[in-house]
Amino acid sequence: MSPSGxxxxxxxxFGSLCCERVSRSFGRQRALHELDLxxxxxxxxxxxxxxGCGKSTALNCLAGLLPLxxxxxxxxxxxxxxxxxxRRGFGMxxxxxxxxxxxxxxxNVAFGLxxxxxxxxRARERTDRALELVHLTAHAHKRPGQLSGGQQQRVAIAxxxxxxxxxxxxxxxxxxxxxxxxxxxxxxxxRLHQRLGLTTVYVTHDQExxxxxxxxxxxxxxxxxxxxxTPEEVYARPANRYVAGFMGYRNMLDVTVTGPGPTPALxxxxxxxxxxDRDGVPVGERATAAVRPEDLEVVPDGTPxxxxxxxxxxxxxxxHGRELAVQARLSDGQALHLRTRERLAPDxxxxxxxxxxxxxxxxxxxxxxxxxxxxxxxxxxxxxxxxRPKAVSA
Amino acid sequence: xxxLLERRPTARxxxxxRRRRWGRPGTWIAAAVFGFFFVNLAGVVGVPLxxxxxxxxxxxxxxxxxxxxxxxxxxxxxxxxxxxxxTALVSVLVVAVSVLIGVPAAYALARRSFPGKKxxxxxxxxxxxxxxxxYGIPLATxxxxxxxxxxxxxxxxxxxxxxxxxxxxxxxxxIEQIDPxxxxxxxxxGARTGSVLLRVLTxxxxxxxxxxxxxxxxxxxxxxxxxFLTAGPDSQTLVVALYYAVFSAGxxxxxxxxxxxxxxxLSMLVLLVIALRFVNPTQLVTRVKEEHTHP
Amino acid sequence: MDxxxxxxxxxxxxxxxxxxxxxxxxxxxxxxxKDGGGALANYRRFFDDPYLRETIWITLKLAVPxxxxxxxxxxxxxxxxxxxxxxxxxxxxxxxMPITLGTVLTAQGLLGYLGPNGWLNKALRGIGLIDQPxxxxxxxWGVLAxxxxxxxxxxxxxxxxxxxxxxxxxEQAAATLGARRAQRFRYVLLPLLAPGLAITFCLSxxxxxxxxxxAQLVGDPRGETHVISIxxxxxxxxxxxxxxxxxxxxxxxxxxxxVVLLVLGWRSLLYRGATGxxx
Numbered sequence: 001m002s003p004s005g006x007x008x009x010x011x012x013x014f015g016s017l018c019c020e021r022v023s024r025s026f027g028r029q030r031a032l033h034e035l036d037l038x039x040x041x042x043x044x045x046x047x048x049x050x051x052g053c054g055k056s057t058a059l060n061c062l063a064g065l066l067p068l069x070x071x072x073x074x075x076x077x078x079x080x081x082x083x084x085x086x087r088r089g090f091g092m093x094x095x096x097x098x099x100x101x102x103x104x105x106x107x108n109v110a111f112g113l114x115x116x117x118x119x120x121x122r123a124r125e126r127t128d129r130a131l132e133l134v135h136l137t138a139h140a141h142k143r144p145g146q147l148s149g150g151q152q153q154r155v156a157i158a159x160x161x162x163x164x165x166x167x168x169x170x171x172x173x174x175x176x177x178x179x180x181x182x183x184x185x186x187x188x189x190x191r192l193h194q195r196l197g198l199t200t201v202y203v204t205h206d207q208e209x210x211x212x213x214x215x216x217x218x219x220x221x222x223x224x225x226x227x228x229x230t231p232e233e234v235y236a237r238p239a240n241r242y243v244a245g246f247m248g249y250r251n252m253l254d255v256t257v258t259g260p261g262p263t264p265a266l267x268x269x270x271x272x273x274x275x276x277d278r279d280g281v282p283v284g285e286r287a288t289a290a291v292r293p294e295d296l297e298v299v300p301d302g303t304p305x306x307x308x309x310x311x312x313x314x315x316x317x318x319x320h321g322r323e324l325a326v327q328a329r330l331s332d333g334q335a336l337h338l339r340t341r342e343r344l345a346p347d348x349x350x351x352x353x354x355x356x357x358x359x360x361x362x363x364x365x366x367x368x369x370x371x372x373x374x375x376x377x378x379x380x381x382x383x384x385x386x387x388r389p390k391a392v393s394a
Numbered sequence: 395x396x397x398l399l400e401r402r403p404t405a406r407x408x409x410x411x412r413r414r415r416w417g418r419p420g421t422w423i424a425a426a427v428f429g430f431f432f433v434n435l436a437g438v439v440g441v442p443l444x445x446x447x448x449x450x451x452x453x454x455x456x457x458x459x460x461x462x463x464x465x466x467x468x469x470x471x472x473x474x475x476x477x478x479x480x481t482a483l484v485s486v487l488v489v490a491v492s493v494l495i496g497v498p499a500a501y502a503l504a505r506r507s508f509p510g511k512k513x514x515x516x517x518x519x520x521x522x523x524x525x526x527x528x529y530g531i532p533l534a535t536x537x538x539x540x541x542x543x544x545x546x547x548x549x550x551x552x553x554x555x556x557x558x559x560x561x562x563x564x565x566x567x568x569i570e571q572i573d574p575x576x577x578x579x580x581x582x583x584g585a586r587t588g589s590v591l592l593r594v595l596t597x598x599x600x601x602x603x604x605x606x607x608x609x610x611x612x613x614x615x616x617x618x619x620x621x622f623l624t625a626g627p628d629s630q631t632l633v634v635a636l637y638y639a640v641f642s643a644g645x646x647x648x649x650x651x652x653x654x655x656x657x658x659x660l661s662m663l664v665l666l667v668i669a670l671r672f673v674n675p676t677q678l679v680t681r682v683k684e685e686h687t688h689p
Numbered sequence: 690m691d692x693x694x695x696x697x698x699x700x701x702x703x704x705x706x707x708x709x710x711x712x713x714x715x716x717x718x719x720x721x722x723k724d725g726g727g728a729l730a731n732y733r734r735f736f737d738d739p740y741l742r743e744t745i746w747i748t749l750k751l752a753v754p755x756x757x758x759x760x761x762x763x764x765x766x767x768x769x770x771x772x773x774x775x776x777x778x779x780x781x782x783x784x785x786m787p788i789t790l791g792t793v794l795t796a797q798g799l800l801g802y803l804g805p806n807g808w809l810n811k812a813l814r815g816i817g818l819i820d821q822p823x824x825x826x827x828x829x830w831g832v833l834a835x836x837x838x839x840x841x842x843x844x845x846x847x848x849x850x851x852x853x854x855x856x857x858x859x860e861q862a863a864a865t866l867g868a869r870r871a872q873r874f875r876y877v878l879l880p881l882l883a884p885g886l887a888i889t890f891c892l893s894x895x896x897x898x899x900x901x902x903x904a905q906l907v908g909d910p911r912g913e914t915h916v917i918s919i920x921x922x923x924x925x926x927x928x929x930x931x932x933x934x935x936x937x938x939x940x941x942x943x944x945x946x947x948v949v950l951l952v953l954g955w956r957s958l959l960y961r962g963a964t965g966x967x968x
Contacts, residue, residue, distance in 0.1 A: 532715025
């Protein structure tokens with residue numbers, strides 16, 4: 001139900017919103033390159049990627065705040081990409097909320113209704129309902145400066161949804177909140193979406209946020225679409241090693257393909273394991289095997305495993321409650337991250353295995369291969385540099 | 395899709411930009427103000443400029459002939475060598491002293507809060523808000539009483555009155571944005587107060603001090619009222635010498651006065667261009683609040 | 690005692706000595722008239738003589754319009770130049786350039802440009818708009834023009850700094866909520882800019898109220914532009930009546946203070962909190 005009580009699908013919804021080869025360049029720099037995306041009415045779509053990947057550019061293009069440099073946006077077959085933002089009828093939640101500091105909470109929420117010349121009594125009723133929806137009725141008379149971050153966030157959401165926009169755009173709305181509040185607001189946003197059924201495009205760099213909120217994900221990198229799919233698809237079957245890395249496949253291991261077929265044999269640090277081919281890498285070629293830390297298990301010596309086992313030496317052990325996060329080293333020097341309930345200690349020799357369907361084999365990436373590896377290494381050292389003082393203080 | 399392929403994206407983007415840029419009433423008003431301002435500015439600057447290079451100029455559009463002799467004449471007639479020297483000396487002294495007094499004060503104001511801080515801030519704000527002529531008259535009276543008026547010291551002291559607060563007010567927000575934890579970190583690494591100042595703070599403050607210095611320099615060279623009220627014949631800066639040149643103009647030719655005015659404007663222009671390289675133009679005026687820039 | 694606070698001591702001492710003390714001294718002096726006649730004789734003399742009293746009105750008549758024109762002109766120009774665009778640096782430098790002119794060049798320029806045989810009158814006669822040259826110098830208009838030329842850069846820079854302090858996403862938010870350009874200006878930007886404009890007006894006004902050299906050079910210093918600062922200067926440094934000079938300076942300060950308080954009083958009715966900026 002929408003705040004005014006009109007049924008979704010009448011004025012406030014649409015059949016489909018199509019982005020056709022939407023591009024945006026800044027000078028020579030391509031911030032967004034030929035994004036093709038069809039959003040169905042009522043859907044929750046998340047644009048996911050690290051900062052600078054073009055996700056905010058895409059959102060601003062949809063909102064009309066940035067003119068396109070190529071492509072078109074069609075709403076139920078009608079081109080809207082040249083409409084000014086105020087004529088698109090979309091709602092937007094800004095990263096810093098962009099609440100009008102000189103208006104009260106009520107004034108902020110009612111602003112759009114005033115612009116739309118909604119009759120006063122009706123506007124008041126709708127504002128009240130929107131405030132109630134985000135639990136802010138008691139704060140209606142306050143100025144944004146007097147509210148906490150979470151409350152400001154809710155005002156921003158109320159202001160965006162009170163007009164029952166055809167499309168709600170959210171630009172990293174949770175990034176300014178602390179961890180606990182972020183989880184709470186995430187549930188709140190999901191609840192609002194389920195209740196109002198408003199089509200939403202949500203921009204974030206946090207894969208967990210994207211996976212938990214969205215019906216579909218669009219993973220972007222350097223302005224190019226990497227993968228579009230449901231959370232399950234992107235999580236379990238990332239399209240390339242970049243998406244895999246972003247989706248928590250922390251182990252990116254250099255392997256050689258030694259057998260044919262969809263589940264080829266691989267040689268890794270002198271051991272044979274089995275993986276699942278994702279790129280059609282020919283036999284004899286070098287490739288990357290992507291494995292999540294939680295998919296690796298420690299197996300007792302001498303136990304055969306369908307995927308083969310790897311000997312490794314434990315180097316660092318971190319206590320994470322129920323399980324341990326372990327960094328081990330393979331015989332060829334590659335690092336291996338895994339999670340286990342076994343009580344391991346540094347210098348333990350272990351055998352590690354993973355189910356073949358969880359070992360994804362990718363060919364060499366066309367761009368940024370070395371970069372990714374470098375980033376991984378940096379990520380590790382950063383983790384340890386950050387951990388050490390903690391250990392001391394604890 | 396076909397319709398899409400026909401249109402070249404760049405052409406469309408340009409069309410959008412063009413419409414955005416030229417379709418607005420605000421743009422037209424701004425253009426009118428621009429135009430009016432620049433045409434008249436060109437006229438106001440152009441007349442003395444043309445006159446200073448002209449031989450004779452009565453009622454025609456432009457002077458009858460061109461010459462550069464007025465510049466030499468002005469230089470000798472108004473002993474500009476001496477005047478430029480005084481101007482440079484006064485400005486450099488004012489900049490140096492105001493930085494020496496102002497930066498430590500700005501540091502204290504940026505890092506500490508204490509009872510009566512608002513009053514101290516007001517004390518530093520007033521000399522900038524009150525026009526120089528208002529406090530200049532009593533100030534000059536006091537300086538006369540102590541026989542300082544008419545001397546270089548008097549001119550420097552008078553010019554310091556708005557300059558010290560100016561340094562304080564531009565440096566305070568600058569120091570505030572330097573994370574105090576940097577100083578704490580330096581101390582944790584074993585640095586003593588002296589080393590913290592010399593090795594950690596000073597390098598961080600240099601850009602701010604440079605900006606404040608350039609601005610004080612521009613303001614001091616351009617400061618008419620205070621110098622006018624306190625300067626004697628030997629301690630005139632260029633602005634004041636220029637004013638006296640006009641007022642005792644009986645026997646002087648207009649052209650050499652114009653030549654001198656052009657020289658003044660050129661020196662100020664050079665300083666301004668240098669200043670604009672170092673600082674955001676909005677810093678040229680007193681910043682009443684901290685300013686944020688957006689890309 | 691916090692030793693850091695001592696760093697502020699030289700600055701405070703300096704201002705107490707060279708700003709507060711002279712001000713107080715001047716105030717005291719103004720109540721000790723040179724020719725006797727009671728503490729208020731200087732003030733009585735100023736307000737009893739219509740030629741002197743009029744200077745307040747003459748100065749206000751120059752300063753208020755000049756400050757208003759500068760503020761109103763600064764708003765659209767600041768709006769146009771706030772974003773990045775090609776040649777922004779050049780345009781800003783040109784707009785700020787009048788700071789470098791100084792009163793004398795401005796005066797010489799105005800006398801030549803607006804004079805009876807100046808380029809403006811020549812051009813206007815050339816296109817047939819006027820038959821007789823307009824009288825624009827050695828009167829009110831010359832001084833007003835001079836005040837606008839020298840005051841505009843300050844008003845522009847202040848307005849620009851206030852304007853760029855407003856978070857641009859507020860305007861974008863208003864746009865996504867359906868506000869058209871004019872509405873965004875009316876409901877979002879103007880309310881946020883208004884307190885800054887009040888300050889800009891005050892500073893422009895104070896700057897123009899102390900008009901001194903241009904009133905002498907391009908004005909009619911004995912008549913139409915007999916402004917208060919001329920009288921103060923002449924009393925103190927030509928007639929050497931420091932007491933009367935100080936008294937007039939105090940009257941000047943009082944009038945300025947009154948106008949500034951009036952504007953700030955109005956400003957206190959406005960929203961004055963944060964304008965976004967960067968979080």
